Amino acid sequence: MAEPVLHRRRLILISAGMLTAAIAGCRSSDILNPDDGQSRAETAAALPMVNRLRQSRGLSSLSRSRPAEVAAIAQAKRMARAGEMSHLIGFNDSFGARMKGHGVPLPAAENIAAGQDSVERAVQAWIDSKRHLDNMTGSFNGLGVAVAWDSASSNRPYWAMVLSA
Numbered sequence: 533m534a535e536p537v538l539h540r541r542r543l544i545l546i547s548a549g550m551l552t553a554a555i556a557g558c559r560s561s562d563i564l565n566p567d568d569g570q571s572r573a574e575t576a577a578a579l580p581m582v583n584r585l586r587q588s589r590g591l592s593s594l595s596r597s598r599p600a601e602v603a604a605i606a607q608a609k610r611m612a613r614a615g616e617m618s619h620l621i622g623f624n625d626s627f628g629a630r631m632k633g634h635g636v637p638l639p640a641a642e643n644i645a646a647g648q649d650s651v652e653r654a655v656q657a658w659i660d661s662k663r664h665l666d667n668m669t670g671s672f673n674g675l676g677v678a679v680a681w682d683s684a685s686s687n688r689p690y691w692a693m694v695l696s697a
Contacts, residue, residue, distance in 0.1 A: 574677040575601055577651040578693065582668055582675060585659065589669055597674025599635040600694040606634065607642065607692035608680035615687045617646040636696045637674070641667040643693040651677065654691040667695055 575596050583593040610621045619627065619642060631640045643664045648654040654677075658664035674696035681689045 572596070572601070574651050574679055575604075575675060578655050578677040579675060581652065581655045586669060591669060592673075594672060594675040594695070597636070597676050597694075597696050599637070600640070600674045600676030600696045601678065602676070603631060603634040603636050603640075603642075603694045604676040604678035604692040605680070607644065607694070608678040608690050611644065611646065611690035611692070612680040612682045612687060615682065617644055617690060619644060631694070631696070636694060638697055639671070640694060640696045641670060641672065642695075643667055643691075645691040647688045648691060649689065651679070651691075654679070654693075658693065668693075670695065671697075673697060 579594065579596065586593060607619075607621075611617055614621045627640075627642065628638060631638060643658045645654045645657050648657055658668060672695040676694045676696075677692070679689050679691050681687060
């Protein structure tokens with residue numbers, strides 16, 4: 533009777549290993565090859581707006597953060613692929629682990645939005661939301677912004693902003 537239990541355990545372990553390998557393979561596709569030009573443009577457009585807001589409150593300016601951009605790109609692409617706005621789309625890790633995985637210095641915060649047709653409208657939507665506004669006026673130094681949509685469907689643009697220490 534012990535032998536069938538061992539076979540089941542071995543099968544479960546092998547299945548878990550194959551699933552882990554498959555998930556790891558999926559994670560490396562678009563995340564490791566972000567669209568640098570697009571994200572730089574979105575961050576460059578958002579920075580003056582966010583910095584004007586921060587300066588009006590006596591806060592220091594943010595600067596472009598490459599790790600924050602990579603994290604924002606990954607988040608925007610995941611939401612676009614899923615056709616859903618959520619902080620947890622396609623991620624099994626906690627927010628902190630996800631940010632660390634992209635090299636984002638902690639503490640960090642993330643704002644997401646969907647449907648806005650420009651970076652200006654996305655930033656304004658975040659300003660109009662107290663929780664998102666609190667993130668943009670928090671004790672952060674770095675900023676990354678990205679937008680993604682699925683060109684194979686008619687789904688809306690998905691925005692992500694990552695603020696970092």
